[in-house]
Amino acid sequence: MSAPGPDRDAGLQPERTRLAWRRTTLACSVVAVLALRQALRGSGSPVELAGAAVIALIWLAFLWVAHRRIRELAAGRPRPLALRAALAAVACTTALAVFAMTVIL
Template structure:
């Protein structure tokens, strides 16, 4: 951080880090959406049982929850540089993203097998 005047608040020079982080969240969200669509397709191409339909519904809900967490984080990172450094991810968002990722892996595996 640097300051142009004595006593003035420091001006944030974030470089490209916030943009790279937003892009990483977008890529992860896209990968999550692809996993949901492929699982849905897998179930629709076979004779779906009630269990598979429930698994896909849970998969879609987990995907939407992950999208919500990712959108929240991307919105936080989109703050203008004059607003100071972006807030760190709160524990609730981190826990939600982690739980959604684990649920997506588990349900996706269950559907494929």
């Protein structure tokens, strides 16, 4: 299969991908809020507050990666997702899930 030419019409694929990033950001936000709520529901010890701060930082990092990608997809011909951005999104998602599970347990 040959690579698409420069005059290729991308159709609705960038729009669908942009909407998928928005849904993923919303899901990540819900998980972060629930994890923060659970972390701050405790006694307010320094460990719990540090965990809440880490969860907030991970959430902000994911929002930064997602926002950059959503802006790139708004262009007429978006560039492919950079490996560094993909790894950052995976790392944020995994770290948020790990921290959320440690807070819950």
